[in-house]
Amino acid sequence: MEATQFRYPLLLLLLTCGLAPEVVAEVEESSGDPSAAQEPVQLTDVPAAMEFIAAVEVAIIGFFQDLEIPIVSVFHSMVQQFPDVSFGISNDSEVLAHYNVSGNAISLFRLVDNEQLKLEGEEIENMDATKLSRFIMSNSLRFVTEYNPMVMLGLFNAMVEIHLLLMMNKASPEYEESMRHYQEAAKLFRGKVLFVLVDSGVKENGNVISYFRLKMSQLPALAIYRTLDDKWDTLPIAEVTVDQVQNFCDGFLKGKLHKSEEKTPKEEL
Missing domain, CATH: 3.40.30.10 (Glutaredoxin)
Incomplete structure (x- = not known):
């Protein structure tokens, strides 16, 4: 298969080791x-x-x-x-x-x-x-791809190294409108950022949320991640808007972070 060689950062190992x-x-x-x-x-x-x-x-x-x-x-x-x-x-x-x-x-x-x-x-x-x-x-990656362990392999083998995750419950009343805005924002970053949906209503997705040190009470939230060096940032949000998503992505691409760089390192697996 002609594809980019896999990168194996900590997040990939965490999310795919349970591919059972x-x-x-x-x-x-x-x-x-x-x-x-x-x-x-x-x-x-x-x-x-x-x-x-x-x-x-x-x-x-x-x-x-x-x-x-x-x-x-x-x-x-x-x-x-x-x-x-x-x-x-x-x-x-x-x-x-x-x-x-x-x-x-x-x-x-x-x-x-x-x-x-x-x-x-x-x-x-x-x-x-x-x-x-x-x-x-x-x-089969799209402008917005819903997370599952199999899809995660494709995400980390993609040409685009920066991934944006929207973590929210698909059963929430705001989901459909939020997704419309999220998909609209995704088209603005084609080739630069891969947009992913993580359904917080799925129990197995809990390790994705905890990896970024987020709690269920902070959701919905955005998490952005660069596979090359494991650099990441998070932003709890009250609602999903195109402007908010765009500003968050632009900030990360320019090196601006919302989370504190002085936080203690994530726990080893």
């Missing part, structure tokens, strides 16, 4: 309604492929020389498992050449950081439904 069988089971059991059969979009020329990729936040395209090889049926099965992801397929020689595919490949295109991840060669030959599901789930 139940996470894998969630991937394997995430298939949709078989009665609502869907197929990937046929991409017959280069303009169609370019338009397909540009129109969505996450696009996955199967580039195949031969549509009868085993991986093609595995690829088709993913359309049912991930109904919120756009799938395309092509065996057109000009399309394959345009995307530098000489054999068979599956590529994931992300709008949020203009990243293309590619599976090819031996990876395609040894690919099965479970492996392909994990690849899609962990790398």
Whole structure:
């Protein structure tokens, strides 16, 4: 897979060390309604492929020389498992050449950081439904991505090193309006900051909140984090507004912190 080499700071180890069988089971059991059969979009020329990729936040395209090889049926099965992801397929020689595919490949295109991840060669030959599901789930980053342990792997393997986390309860009355503002702000920082939602109503997300020394009584709150050096900052907020999110991100990018630099270090794991 053509992707940035993983960085392993403390936060990544904390949040992914519990990636247990139940996470894998969630991937394997995430298939949709078989009665609502869907197929990937046929991409017959280069303009169609370019338009397909540009129109969505996450696009996955199967580039195949031969549509009868085993991986093609595995690829088709993913359309049912991930109904919120756009799938395309092509065996057109000009399309394959345009995307530098000489054999068979599956590529994931992300709008949020203009990243293309590619599976090819031996990876395609040894690919099965479970492996392909994990690849899609962990790398399908959007303007706002909801946190789960599998997605966290993709976040730390992204081109963008700064992540902004909104920690709030999805069951709260303010959630929908807050998310609209948060998504609007996310588009202002495309390629600079990855925006993440952490649902504080999920018990397992407690270690994310405590890592940033926040209490439930302080939520909703923003936490911003740089993977390169573990530098971070937090800001409890009464409500989510575009201006507030933008100012917080701009401040961090300029080196301004709200939290005290003199606080005691976080506890070792």
